[in-house]
Amino acid sequence: MSDIRADGITFEDVFRKDVSSGRITLGDDRYVMFDANAIGGMRRELIDGLGWDAARGILERVGLQSGRNDARQIKTCYPWPSEEEWLRAGPRLHFLEGMVKVRVASIDISRSDGKFYMTGDWLESFEAEQHLKHYGQGTRPVCWTLEGYATGYATEFFGEEVICIETRCRGKGDGVCSFELRLARDWGSSADAIRESLGSVPVRERYEQCLRSMAGAECQLEQSSLDAIITTDESGMIISCSAGGNELLGLLPGEAVGRKASSYSAGGPAEVARIRARLEREGRLRSYLTDAVQAGGRRIPVALAISQIRRTDRSVAGYLIVAHNLSDIRRLEDELAAKNRFMANILQDSADAIVTLDPEDIITSWNRGAEAIFGFSSSEAVGKHVSILIPPELRDSSELTEIKEKLWKHGAVRSYQTERLTKDGRRLQVIFTRTAIRDDSGRVIGSSAVLKDVTTFRNLERQLADAEHLATLGELSAGLAHEIKNPLAGIKGAIDVIRDSMSGADIHREILGDVLHEVTRIDKIVRDLLNYAKPKPPSIGDIRLAETAQRIIAMVRQSTKNEAISICVEARDAVPDFSGDEIQMEQVLLNLLLNAQNAMPDGGIITVRLLYEAEEFVVRIEVEDNGRGMTEEIRKKIFHPFFTTRIDGTGLGLATCLKNVQYHGGTIDVQSEPGRGTKFTVAIPLLCRI
DSSP: OTTOEETTEEOTTTEEEETTTTEEEETTEEEOOOOHHHHHHHHHHHHHHHOHHHHHHHHHHHHHHHHHHHHHHHHHHSOOSSHHHHHHHHHHHHHHTTSOEEEEEEEEEETTTTEEEEEEEEETOHHHHHHHHHHOSOSSOOOHHHHHHHHHHHHHHHSSOEEEEEEEOGGGTOSSEEEEEEEHHHHGGGGHHHHHHHTOOOHHHHHHHHHHHHHTTOOHHHHHOSSEEEEEETTSBEEEEOHHHHHHHTOOTTSSTTSBGGGGBTTHHHHHHHHHHHHHHHSEEEEEEEEEEOTTSOEEEEEEEEEEEEOTTSOEEEEEEEEEEOHHHHHHHHHHHHHHHHHHHHHHHOSSEEEEEOTTOBEEEEOHHHHHHHOOOHHHHTTSBGGGGSOHHHHHTTHHHHHHHHHHHHSEEEEEEEEEEOTTSOEEEEEEEEEEEEOTTSOEEEEEEEEEEOHHHHHHHHHHHHHHHHHHHHHHHHHHHHHHHHHHHHHHHHHHHHHHTSOTTOHHHHHHHHHHHHHHHHHHHHHHHHHHHSOOOOOOEEEOHHHHHHHHHHHHHHHOOOTTEEEEEEEOSOOOOEEEOHHHHHHHHHHHHHHHHHTOTTOEEEEEEEEEETTTTEEEEEEEEOSOOOOHHHHTTTTSTTOOSSTTOOSOHHHHHHHHHHHTTOEEEEEEOTTSOEEEEEEEETTOOO
């Protein structure tokens, strides 16, 4: 210790150290260096055993006495060159003890003018560190011993009462612990709290005084507290009970005194025995949840805080019980839980897919809407990467990476349109909104996505666009066919006249016959075009679909030249009669059967199904073959006029089918894969109006 210095002054005779005994001596007094953890444990015992205010008072007074004693010892044992150096010696002594490092910001002292003012910071305060370790951040300053020490040291130094107040504290979230010292008279009422703490009566005396006043029914706390405050003797007999306690237990004033506290416990004597055992081990209980039983038998949920009251010889004199009625809290909790369940059910039962993901895009929740849309159950989807829903080409294009970048940058991706896959491999058109989920600190911990299946809507949009396109094309075709038909009739008549004027041996007569055949073929195409562009108005009547289908199928069977093709009919349901144009429906069925025949040059089976869906009032006609099938590119074009894959086709058959079905308010859909055949499905609503 001989090399310790402060402002150039050596502490050669002030401190003495005995290494063998671990003693440090200041003047004639012995000082022991305490471990910070030990001091922190002592603070906790004081706070937990006596409460915050009592613990503060004790530590303030310990610091006060220590500060006054140090100031006297340092002044007596060493002749300081100046008063300021004497004043600064106290903070340096704290640093040597490992309690705190003091950084002085300003000093203004004048004994003649009666002025004392000092400010600074407590760096590395052991009290703030230990308090944060045991209790975490709070709302009040916690460097109580340092406040008392500075108060005592400065008071002894100046010879008049000086008060130190901690103005900032790490224990309540400030960046540094700061202090300010002034004369007590300069502080005014601002120092009343610390002066009261430094001069308060002993804790035991305060306990005994409170117990006496409560037993005498004179305690203001008993009359005003809404919580139940009950004291008992060591056997558990109630000595006093506040107004809130009487209300909780369902008793009139004074009825509780003299009764056993255990008679109002839901657990009875057994629970009381468990509580006493814990009190012996822990000294006090906080937030002990149980039920109190009223005199009429009604159970009330309560939170108990129970402390032992001890005599000066440490024997148990009784118990202090504070009970808080949790009925309103439980009611609010139940209401909140009900609302949470209600919201959870809304999310879980939503028709749209609602999915949550972690930061790595692993699915963490999957509602029933997602199950219905994508086909994966919750157990199959949760824990899997969201890429199970993404088509291969979109995975390769890094769509997911782009979405995540937008999500992290903007916090949300709204109304994003794309394709997704179902469990069975079907492609869906979806539109979704994805939103980042953040914790209280603002850190992204995942995301939520709401997806809507718009496949049907997109198909309707496409069909509407096709219908508008076909309507325009039909008007153009009608005009063009009309302009061609009249000159074509003249050409045909002229060729007939020329051919008839030739002799039978003329070689040109045969050539003109071929020309006439081609003109006749052109004339048929023009008539078909006119029928498509301007078909005759529907002739409404009753359609007996089963009879119509049998008639058309019989005609196709008779006309087919391929004996390897067979046609079978499946009528699963009794299909009711409905209103419509029978000729148009015959055209639809005939064209679908002829297309199926042409798709199976090597033979096969054509299956015709007649179905009725009573819940939707819809009649369905399915024509399925096991022929060559179609590619996706061809499938998208088959209903366009003049599109055909046959050499001898006009490309108007399926276009006419579509128009006839649309006249009946229905739809026509096709499913096909190369090598696996084709299925056309016609849906006619019975409640439509043609």
